[in-house]
Each structure stands twice: as C-alpha cells, then as structure tokens.
Amino acid sequence: MSGAAGGSWRRAAAAAWPLLQQAAAATLAWWIARALGDHDDPFFAPVAAVVALNASRGDRGRNALRLLLGVLVGIVAGEVVLAALGGGYGSLALAVFAALVVARLLDEPRIVLAQAGAGAVLTVAVGTDSAGFYRVVDALVGAGVALLFSQLLFTPEPVALLRRAETAALDRMAAGLELTCDALERGDERLAERAMTALRAMRDGLADLARTRQASTSVIRYSIAWRFRTAPSARERENAGHLDLLGGSCLMLARTALAAGPDERALLAPALKEITAILHALAADPGDQAARQRATERVLEVVGGLNDSGLETEAAGRDAAAGLRAVAADLLVFAGVPAEYAVAAVREGAGRFEVPEPPRLPWPHRLARLRHPFHKSD
Structure with missing residues (x-):
C-alpha cells in the first residue's frame, strides 16, 4: 500500500472512533432524559451530547461546558423578556439580541453565542413556563453525558x-x-x-x-x-x-x-x-x-x-x-x-x-x- 493511501486510511480510521462515541452519547442522553423528565420528547438532550462532543479530542470537555453556558444565558434572557413584555415578535428579537450581547460580553466562542440565541428563541417562541426548564434539564443531561465520555470514559492520552x-x-x-x-x-x-x-x-x-x-x-x-x-x-x-x-x-x-x-x-x-x-x-x-x-x-x-x-x-x-x-x-x-x-x-x-x-x-x-x-x- 502506498504512503498516500496509508495516510488516507489512517485519517478515516481516526475519524470513525469519535463519530461512534457521538452516536453512543446521543443514544445514552436520550434514554436518560426520557427516564428523568416528564416530557415525552427530550430531543435536545441527544442533540446537546452530539454538539458538545463535536470538537477536537482534548477540547470536548470545554465544548460541553460552553454549550451549557450558552443554553443558560439564552433561557435566562428569554424568561426575563417574557416576564417583562410577554410574547410576540418584538420580545423574540429583544431576547435573542440580549442573549447574544451577554454571550459576547463573556468573550466566549461561537458555540456559546449559537446556543444562547437558540435558547432565547425556544423560550420566547414556545412561551410556556416549562419550556425553559425542560431545555435546561436536557442540556444538563446532554452535557453531562458528553463530559462522562470526554473526561472519564474516553479521555485522550x-x-x-x-x-x-x-x-x-x-x-x-x-x-x-x-x-x-x-x-x-x-x-x-x-x-x-x-x-x-x-x-x-x-x-x-x-x-x-x-x-x-x-x-x-x-x-x-x-x-x-x-x-x-x-x-x-x-x-x-x-x-x-x-x-x-x-x-x-x-x-x-x-x-x-x-x-x-x-x-x-x-x-x-x-x-x-x-x-x-x-x-x-x-x-x-x-x-x-x-x-x-x-x-x-x-x-x-x-x-x-x-x-x-x-x-x-x-x-x-x-x-x-x-x-x-x-x-x-x-x-x-x-x-x-x-x-x-x-x-x-x-x-x-x-x-x-x-x-x-x-x-x-x-x-x-x-x-x-x-x-x-x-x-x-x-
């Protein structure tokens, strides 16, 4: 086998293992969230696990914590705006803007901004008291599973x-x-x-x-x-x-x-x-x-x-x-x-x-x- 072909196989083999970990983490997070929560469709828990582990090996633990921080910032911003102004297009725009500004002031990477904006959108758009709470629970489950995988089970040497x-x-x-x-x-x-x-x-x-x-x-x-x-x-x-x-x-x-x-x-x-x-x-x-x-x-x-x-x-x-x-x-x-x-x-x-x-x-x-x-x- 030529050196170039060997390099291609090495890269493919190296990429497969982290992807298998993401798939396993998503499945485990979904199972845990369904077992813990009262909501029937905790889709964000497996999503959070996949997103948290979607980083270079050695940086996945910090990625999980950043995701969790972004979700919390977005939900807090959305809940504050809902309490003050109620729902509506203006409230949605204000909540997203406030969440993004806070995330930017924290000088965090783009994953925090993305999750902050998404958290604010979901909180205001759904407009129920439980939406933000369930999203926090799902985020905690997904990020927790990601930390279990990245920091304990599959910590890179x-x-x-x-x-x-x-x-x-x-x-x-x-x-x-x-x-x-x-x-x-x-x-x-x-x-x-x-x-x-x-x-x-x-x-x-x-x-x-x-x-x-x-x-x-x-x-x-x-x-x-x-x-x-x-x-x-x-x-x-x-x-x-x-x-x-x-x-x-x-x-x-x-x-x-x-x-x-x-x-x-x-x-x-x-x-x-x-x-x-x-x-x-x-x-x-x-x-x-x-x-x-x-x-x-x-x-x-x-x-x-x-x-x-x-x-x-x-x-x-x-x-x-x-x-x-x-x-x-x-x-x-x-x-x-x-x-x-x-x-x-x-x-x-x-x-x-x-x-x-x-x-x-x-x-x-x-x-x-x-x-x-x-x-x-x-």
Missing part, C-alpha cells in the same frame, strides 16, 4: 493525542512533496499547481496541530486520569512544535524545486522522492525510536549526495539545494537531534547521531498501536 496530530501533519507534507516530485519528473505544470495548493493547504493541518498542542495542556490540567503524564506530554508538545518549521521548509523546497530548470529538476527528483519516503515513514509512527533513527540516517545520506550532484552550479539549483537542506535540518530536529548539531551536520553533509527515545505511550496505547495496520514504516 495527551502524548497519543499529539502523535495523531503529528501523523496528520506529516502525511500532508508528504502528500504535497509527492505531488511536487511527480511534477518534476513529468514536467507537468498542472501537477505543479496542485502540489503548491496542497502545501499551502498544509497550513490548516499545522493550525490543527497548534490547537492540539494547546488541548494536550488542557487534558493534563482537567483530566484526573492523565495528571502523571505532565513531563512526557511537555516533551512531546515541544517536539511537535518543530513541525511548524518543517512545514514551512517543505513549502520553500517545493517552490524552489519547481522554479529550477530541467537539468536541476532531474537532479532534484530522486532527493525529493527520498524525503517524501522519509516523511511517510515517520507519519506511520512518529513515536517509534527506530523510525526516527532511520530517518536521521536517510536524511544525512540525501544531504551528503548534494555536494557531488552538480546541483549547485546554477543559481536556481543553489536555491533548491538550500531548501532541501532546510527540510533536512528540520527533519533531524523533529527526530530528536539538537538544533545546533542538526544545522552543522546538514551544512557539512555528514554526521552520526543516536536519537533519544521519545516519550513512551502507556501500555494500552502501545498495544493498540501494535495492532494498527499502519504501524510499520513504509
């Missing part, structure tokens, strides 16, 4: 959470450079445009990685289960931060390689193909020490071949070689080589490093990784 984000980012980089390599070999300008588009879109993946780094901090702070993982999580969070630089270097490499002449392109294609293979191998298991060790050795082989390739006889070739060295240095740093040693090794085109062991996952996560069909390097 912070290092594993970061590793998944690293895999996604590395897959995106590899896919972009793979298209770049194809464009160099075929001289296809459309492929070149697709490669640049893919690498520019990679910034979204890096933004997701940045959010995951922040979420891993929240997991440590609010989850009882993973308090003891503070040190390894901090190490992996710092390591993941190097991928920002690597992503920028990959974009620069693609631009300089595609701007080179036919002779330089022919010399660059094998090196880009090897870099792409290294990225795919790291994406398959970013936390595997052996994979990182092999990556450092292969990267240094690529850089070592630059001096004898004749690539730097022209200005465009020198620019591309500089881009290649930047990617090589950032790969070495991600693998665990100190930055000053990585830069020196890339500049000299030689070196030998024993990469340190990355933070290890707890044994249940290691076992799951061993059973994963893509844990081996490509």
Whole structure:
C-alpha cells in the first residue's frame, strides 16, 4: 500500500472512533432524559451530547461546558423578556439580541453565542413556563453525558493525542512533496499547481496541530486520569512544535524545486522522492525510536549526495539545494537531534547521531498501536 493511501486510511480510521462515541452519547442522553423528565420528547438532550462532543479530542470537555453556558444565558434572557413584555415578535428579537450581547460580553466562542440565541428563541417562541426548564434539564443531561465520555470514559492520552496530530501533519507534507516530485519528473505544470495548493493547504493541518498542542495542556490540567503524564506530554508538545518549521521548509523546497530548470529538476527528483519516503515513514509512527533513527540516517545520506550532484552550479539549483537542506535540518530536529548539531551536520553533509527515545505511550496505547495496520514504516 502506498504512503498516500496509508495516510488516507489512517485519517478515516481516526475519524470513525469519535463519530461512534457521538452516536453512543446521543443514544445514552436520550434514554436518560426520557427516564428523568416528564416530557415525552427530550430531543435536545441527544442533540446537546452530539454538539458538545463535536470538537477536537482534548477540547470536548470545554465544548460541553460552553454549550451549557450558552443554553443558560439564552433561557435566562428569554424568561426575563417574557416576564417583562410577554410574547410576540418584538420580545423574540429583544431576547435573542440580549442573549447574544451577554454571550459576547463573556468573550466566549461561537458555540456559546449559537446556543444562547437558540435558547432565547425556544423560550420566547414556545412561551410556556416549562419550556425553559425542560431545555435546561436536557442540556444538563446532554452535557453531562458528553463530559462522562470526554473526561472519564474516553479521555485522550495527551502524548497519543499529539502523535495523531503529528501523523496528520506529516502525511500532508508528504502528500504535497509527492505531488511536487511527480511534477518534476513529468514536467507537468498542472501537477505543479496542485502540489503548491496542497502545501499551502498544509497550513490548516499545522493550525490543527497548534490547537492540539494547546488541548494536550488542557487534558493534563482537567483530566484526573492523565495528571502523571505532565513531563512526557511537555516533551512531546515541544517536539511537535518543530513541525511548524518543517512545514514551512517543505513549502520553500517545493517552490524552489519547481522554479529550477530541467537539468536541476532531474537532479532534484530522486532527493525529493527520498524525503517524501522519509516523511511517510515517520507519519506511520512518529513515536517509534527506530523510525526516527532511520530517518536521521536517510536524511544525512540525501544531504551528503548534494555536494557531488552538480546541483549547485546554477543559481536556481543553489536555491533548491538550500531548501532541501532546510527540510533536512528540520527533519533531524523533529527526530530528536539538537538544533545546533542538526544545522552543522546538514551544512557539512555528514554526521552520526543516536536519537533519544521519545516519550513512551502507556501500555494500552502501545498495544493498540501494535495492532494498527499502519504501524510499520513504509
């Protein structure tokens, strides 16, 4: 199976599990709300559970609390307006506006604004004394189930959470450079445009990685289960931060390689193909020490071949070689080589490093990784 296909399967498998959790949470919330409440159709409880869990792993607990806050703000605003002015179009408009203003003053994310507005609408539109109460009960049930799932039953292990984000980012980089390599070999300008588009879109993946780094901090702070993982999580969070630089270097490499002449392109294609293979191998298991060790050795082989390739006889070739060295240095740093040693090794085109062991996952996560069909390097 190719590296690109493996990346697609990894993304599909990673997406399926949270969706199954949302479906199970919705069902459980509906059952609990029907068992507790006097109303026959507590539809908002499963809706609240799904909406609360519809966030990145590591941020779902806060999402549940934000949903609950929005519902409470909306219902209070609606009840106050109903008590003062009664029902009607004007009351609806005033209640929604007041709820949105309060939510905005609280400086909360958009989910709070949306739930505040919806809560005010339902309270005024239904116009019964029980509507707001039942909506609060449903919100409490849905948010409570979401917190049960996100903070207790399926709390993400912070290092594993970061590793998944690293895999996604590395897959995106590899896919972009793979298209770049194809464009160099075929001289296809459309492929070149697709490669640049893919690498520019990679910034979204890096933004997701940045959010995951922040979420891993929240997991440590609010989850009882993973308090003891503070040190390894901090190490992996710092390591993941190097991928920002690597992503920028990959974009620069693609631009300089595609701007080179036919002779330089022919010399660059094998090196880009090897870099792409290294990225795919790291994406398959970013936390595997052996994979990182092999990556450092292969990267240094690529850089070592630059001096004898004749690539730097022209200005465009020198620019591309500089881009290649930047990617090589950032790969070495991600693998665990100190930055000053990585830069020196890339500049000299030689070196030998024993990469340190990355933070290890707890044994249940290691076992799951061993059973994963893509844990081996490509």
